[in-house]
Amino acid sequence: MTDVTDNLVVAAARLNSVELQPWWLQRGVEPLLLCNVHRGTGEFLCVSEADPSPLEPGIWLIPAHSYQIDPPVLKAGVAALINRDNNGWEIVPDHRGATVYTTDTGEPRQWLALGDLPEGYTLQAPSTEFDTWEGEQWVPDEAAIAEAARVVAYRKQALATQYSTERIGTLQDAVDLEMASEAEVAALTAWKVYRVELSRMDITAKVPTADDWPISPNDEALAAWLTSQLT
Structure with a gap:
């Protein structure tokens, strides 16, 4: 009987231990995953776990600029921006850090913004200091x-x-x-x-x-x- 009693005591202790755990640590509870975006641009930054509400079982706290949506599928040279409805992504070109050239003078500069290059800029480097921009390419000014x-x-x-x-x-x-x-x-x-x-x-x-x-x-x-x- 001693063994049976001991087993019952251990089982009861385990049950009490589970019941005393915070709700978000209990078996079967999965943390809520959030997509975090930049507060200024809306650019996707990373995926993180939401914080649980300590006094409200089953309630997860969603901070500002975080959304309960699937993360975007990204490749090199693009970035994802949260859409206007905050339920999906807009994929845009990402030329940040690249050297771009003004089409009027060929002057180089480092690009810092997301999105398509505005008119007057190109990723193509002029071949010589005498190149001029014609249409969509540099042409040497003979x-x-x-x-x-x-x-x-x-x-x-x-x-x-x-x-x-x-x-x-x-x-x-x-x-x-x-x-x-x-x-x-x-x-x-x-x-x-x-x-x-x-x-x-x-x-x-x-x-x-x-x-x-x-x-x-x-x-x-x-x-x-x-x-x-x-x-």
Whole structure:
């Protein structure tokens, strides 16, 4: 009888223990799942469990900006917003963090808003600083590219002329003072020829290619000096 009595006592204790547990911890009670959204945008954030009402068995507390609906099915590049009736979701593009470009200037900026990009912005990056937006794509502005190349060529021509003039001046001094070696006399003539050839380049007609430029008496020294001035 002792064993039977002990079993009855244990069973009664277990029954009392269950009855004394809060209602939301009792067997068979499942917590209410809620979808939480951003208070400002209505964007789906996460799923959480509702808090139970301690004094009202079976009642779950639903805080603001939380809804008892199924969570959205999301994929990369989209977000879900609670709809106007608070009973479903509106799927919208999510470009936040992406680099977008203004179609008038090509200037980049980081995008921070949800939804489609407004007119005047694109995710396409221009290929060059001379691209212009036409329709739905960037198109190189060939005239602008040619003009920029001409500006660089004018600058190179002017600097090369300046360098050759400086070399001619020093070598001419040596000749005038009868201090020039045969090599210096030859160099003076070569730099003068080079300067004349530079002056005859017509950059207004076309952008010169590498082969169009005359060869200087010291291309290595000239190239190093031009690099220092053009960068």
